Each structure stands twice: as structure tokens, then as C-alpha cells.
Amino acid sequence: MSVLARVPSVAAPTALSVGPLIGYAGGPSFTLADGPLFGLPLAEIWFGLLFFLLGTFLFLDGFDFGVGALFATREDSAEREQFLTAIGPFWDGNEVWLVVFGGTLFATFPPVYATLFSRHYLLMFAILGALILRGMAPELYEQRHDEAWRRWWGRSFVVGSLTAPFFLGVFVAHWLFGVTALVSLQGLVVGLAVVTLTIVDGAAFLRIKTRGALRDDLRTDALLALGAYLVLLVLTLGLLYASPAIRPALVSAPSIALVLLSLTFATVYALATRADRYYMAVGAAAGLVFALVAVVAVLLYPELDPVTGLTVEEAVVSTIPLNLMTIGMAILLPLIFGYFAVLYSSFSGPAEEGEGY
């Protein structure tokens, strides 16, 4: 292309020298183009980090999805109001983890982002539709106090909160199993597993945020959801075992360890819920979420996309942007956890009525 000739490719300013910054001439100097920072295996680190981001999203926004699902079980408008107050300050921030996951996948493994999202075209739009319903509902529910308005936005909240994790589960299942069809058994089972997992997560969160009889009622919901999740987890493991391409990775040590870890977290969750150890139950829910996501990561490594066979090393961006992203992430991730610590500690304990605006 003739255009290329017009573009000067000046590579000089990518050289970084630490010395001058600290007032010391010589000093170690390197350029971003030389290779991965400190010789780190950056492709592998980013592969792990991506699933960590996905897990963080599922754990935190799982609160909101779970609350949305449990919202359907409550007829009393005061109780529904309490549910919304519980997630009110948090859900905006929680949802951003999905944006970060999507952006990071784009920034670090662009061919995977592009092929995965375009291959599961209609599924991605189903996720988006569910997220639109879920995201608009709590904000709009509060805008009018009459019955019809609240009934419709309440429904929108419930439907969005159930379908968003379901379609996300289907997406991950289709990614993992390499399914290209719109509907599959694997998608159904994993989708339902993710839905029940978010209810397990959300119920534990709500037990911190509520009081009295409502809090006691939620104990039953939490345990029922856990039971359903374990059944669906076993079915998922069965489907994975039945897939010849996945079986070897499934019976490997890391996968088995993660499955055993899941069972341990499930036991802790059940005991903590029965004993009203609220924070421990949320911790166990986090363990369940991250163990499930970690299993997916283990099964996907090193072929990030089973359909195209694109490996982590092949799909990763070039050295300079990868180094830049690594520096950015190393600075920003601790900062972001700081924000969340401030947010969650500012609203610790049961939610008070009438907060907002």
C-alpha cells in the first residue's frame, strides 16, 4: 500500500531509562521493544490474569445477579426495596469488571477477542440484551412508586439477572467445548450452573446486608442454591469427561485439585451459612467462583481457542503493547482494589433504609 511510505516509523522514544528519573546517569536502561519486561512469561501471566478478571467479575457482579434472582422470591415491596438498597452502591462498580475483562482480552489477545466474539455473534448480543435489562432495572425501579411501573422493572431486573449469567455460562461452555452451534447441552448445563452459582454468591452477600426474619429466610435459599449448583457442577464434570479432547486435561492434577477445592468451599459455605457466619460464607462463595473459573483456565491452556487452535503464545499482542499493558495493570490493579475496599467498607454491614441521593 502506498500509504505505508508516508508513515514514518520512529522507534526511538520507546527506550526507557530509569537512571535519569532518579538523578543517576548510567543505570539500567532498556527499551520496551527489547522483549518482555524482566524476561517474564507475559503471555502466560496475562492468560492467568484474564481469568482472574473474569472470576472477579463473576464473584462481584454475582452479588447483583443473585440478588436479582432472589428478588423474584419476595412479594413484599419493603423487602424488595431492601434488596435493591443492598446492591445500590455496588452494582455499577461490579459490572465494570466485565468491561475490563472485554477490554483486556482485546488488548492482550486481539485475535481471540475477535474470533470468539464474532463466532458467538448472537450469543454475545443475548448477553448484552440481558445486561441492558439488568443494568437499567434497579435505577429505573426507583424512579416511580406506582405498582405497574415497579412490577415491570422488577420483572426486567429478575429476567436480566437470570439470563445474563446464564448466557455468560453458555458463552464460556461454547468457548471451552468449542461449540459453534447456537444451542447445546453443554451450554444449557454450564449456563444453569453459573446461574445457581450467582444465587449462592448473592444469597451470602444478602445475608450480610439484611436483618431479622428476612436474613433467616435467606439461609434456606442459600443452601438450596448450593445444592443445585453442586448437582450442575457434577453434570458439567460429566460432560467434560465425556469429551475426548478435554478428558486428559480434566484428569490432570491441577483440575482434580480444583474440583476437590470446590467441594471444600461448598462444605465451608454450607457450615458457615448454617452457623450464621456471614462473611465466611461470602468468602466460601468467592472460593467456589474462582475455583470454577480456574478449572476453565486450566482446561483451555495452552490453546486459548479450541476451534482455531490458537495458542496463548500465538494470540498474544506484540511486545511493546504487552509491556505497556503490564506496567499499566501493575499500577492500576492494586489501586482498583483500593477503591473497592473503600467502597465496600463505607457501606459495611446491613443496608440502612432510605439511603440514596
Place this chain on the structure above:
Amino acid sequence: MIDPVLASRVQFALTTIVHIVFPVLTMGLAPFLIYFTWKDIRTGEAIYEQLRRFWTRIFAVSFAIGTVTGIVLEFEFGTNFAAFSTTAGDLFGGPLALEGLLAFMLEATFLGIFVFGRERVGNALYMLSALAVGIGTWLSAVWILIANSWMQTPRGYELAREGGQPVVTLVDPIAAYANPRFPWMFVHMQNAAVESVALFMAGVGAYYVFRHHVWGYSIENVRFWEATLKFGLLALVVTAPLQVLHGDLYARHVFETQPQKFAAMEAVWETDSYVPEYIVAFPTDVGDLLDPKAKDIFGIGIPGGASWLASGGDPQAVIQGLEEFSGPQPPVAIVFWSFRIMVALGFWFVLLGVWGGFRWWRGDLLTDDLLHKALMLSAPLGIIAVELGWIVTEVGRQPWVIQGVMRTRDGVSPGLTGGEAALTLAGFAVVYTGIFVVHTYVLYRIIRAGPPAVGSDESSGAERADSGGGPTGAGEGGG
């Protein structure tokens, strides 16, 4: 069969046009909210608490809808423009990820504290959260515009081909991201956001002030609406002239770096000097109305105006005509008219600012009924001007998705079928119309309900002395 390229382009245009409304509102409201919060904390005056709470409600609703419509845009690069995403991932993905990490996270987490935390957290943390929300909102624009400006004037990369697919590699991040286009876009966009919100505030305030002071209706919280009108007008007086000023400089930069876009903005087909700046231009033959290349034009123009604009003061300057560029042209009529109307609106806003400022100075701001009517009608025009500006920017660089590097039609996902793309497009047409209607309706309700009642509010107490002296609290429906 439906063309997946066309359907994808229409879908992206539709989702962007609807989405941009919400960030414009949040970016524009941010400085106002920071100021109101600061004054509320420092003075404790009821009016600032009312201003903060009222405009926070509008901010929060717009932010929630902006979030969901924004996720759609992020995903559409992968779903509909997979070839572009693969080609440009090296340069384009990073800013997008950093937008989420550096800007959106800050905004979304501290918004929780800002909206719900007044009673929970101390003044310092509350003020900090207002600042964090505002800074986060503006930083979002930084990253998005870094990504966009690279698409307009790409630099700092190398282009190679891997199996037929062009792949861009980042070689010089400073050249790529400290792009010369970026400062123009950022200043123009942020000023436009504040200007749009200023117009909106002035219009809303003018409505109630008009009903009270001109029509003589008894209006609750008149002091609040007067303050709203004044804050809006004040911001308009500052932002409107600035917008015209750097808009002119920005256009000069476009002329230097994207001459084809500039020629489309001016509808210059043949290279010429002393090119007039047409205020209006119509073909004399009705049959030529939709033909952007029609020759017999009735136009009112400033002689040498376009040349003067392009060169920065030389009416004799030569402008390259569209005929000189080989290959397809951008849809000239859309670009030409969007640019024209945007510029006209920009001057109208300056006039409004001068007019309102003059009335304020003269002391009859609250009673000039014609001014109030003009402000009311102009309330949505700022956002319309922003939309038109983006149409000039994005349509004007067509057929390129990355100027000079990749055609838009080559960026579409290779496996996408027309049926799929049409299905989601139809879905979005319905859903986004619904979103837009609901948002407008909710804004209408918030505005109609007025500011929330605050303890010992003397302004409403004076208005409604018979109601028992307590907070009036219309719409609260006490239990």
C-alpha cells in the same frame, strides 16, 4: 440478501448515536456536581444540597444507561468488526482496556459512594468521591479519544500481512498515543459536553422561571430554578465562545491531516483557491436535490471563507478538491450539512450566551420572556450539535476505518451473515428507541418533581407558608 457490512455499519452508527447522549450528560454534569458538592459541604446552604441532589439523580440515571449502552460498543468491535479488531488490536485494544481500568473503575466505584454515601462517609471522603467521579468521567473520554484519534491520524505503527490479514504493530507508543489529533478532539468534546449541559440546565431553569416570573404562576422552589438558570447561563457564556474558537483551529488541523474530510465538509469537488464558505447551498434543479455533485447551485457564501478557515487567515489558500482523491468518497451531503448545522448551532449558542449575559447584567434576566423561550427551545440543541460533530468526524473519514490503512468494509467480521447482522440491528433499533424514550421520560419526571426537599428550606417555606412550614416534599408521599 442483506449486506452484513451495511447492517454492521448502521448498527454501529445507531448504537454510537444513542450512547453518546449519556456520556455527554455525565461529562458535562461532572464539573457542576463537583462545584455543588464543594459548596454544599463548605456553606451548608440548602440550595447547594438541592442542586447537588437533583443533578446527581440525573447523573446517576444517565450513567447507568451510559454503562449498558457503552458495553455494547465495546463488544461490537469483536462481534461486528472482528477483522478490524484483529488488525488493530496492538494499538486499539490498549486504550480501550485502560479506559475500563483507569477511568471507568474510578467513576463507577466512587459513584456508589457519591450517590448513596452522604450520610455514611465523612465530608473529605465525600468530596473526594465527587472529584473521583468527575475525573473518571473525563478520563474515559481521554482513552476513547486516544483510540479514536489514532484511527483518524494513525502514527507510530508498522503494517504487515499475515496470511492476507493486515496486522498493525505498535512501534512507537508516544507517536501513536500522543497523537496530534487528540488534544483537538479532547478539548472540543469536553467543552461541548459542558456546553450541552449548560444549555440543558439553562433551558430547564428558564422553563420554571418563565412560568413564575412571566406568567405569574406560583412555582415551588423558585430560588432553585433561578440558580439552575444562572449556573447554566454562566457556563454557556464561558464555553460557547471557546467552542467556536477552538472549533476553528480544529478544522484547520483537519485540513492539514485529513484533506479529504475537509473537502467533504466544504463540499469542494475541484481544487481551487478563494473557495467560498457557503452558509446555505441548494441545487437550483429539484431533481438534483440528492446529488452532492450538482453543478447549478444556489448558495449564499462568504467569498474566500473556506480558504480562510482552512489556512488560518488566507482567503487565497488552495483547497484540494474531492476529485483529486482516488477511490470512494465519503457521503459528502451528510458531512457537508452536519458540519454546517453544527457550526450554525455553535454561533447560535454564542448569541444566546451574549443575550442572556446582557440581560443578566441589565437585571432583567428573570423577566425577558423571549430569552426564556429561546433557552427552552435550545435545551436539547447542544447534544444535537455534538451528534452532528461526531457525524462529521466519523462519516467524514469514510471509506476508511483507519485513515489510509484499512477500509471500513474490510474491517467487518468475515463470517458474519447478513441475516445475523440484520437481526441484531432490528433488535437494537427497538431496544435503543426504548432506552431513549425511557431516559427522556425519566428526565422529564425528575425535572417535573423538582429538587428534593431539604430540612428547613426557606425558599419553599416562603412559597408555601400555609403548608405548615416543614419541608414541602412534593412527590415523596410520606407514609
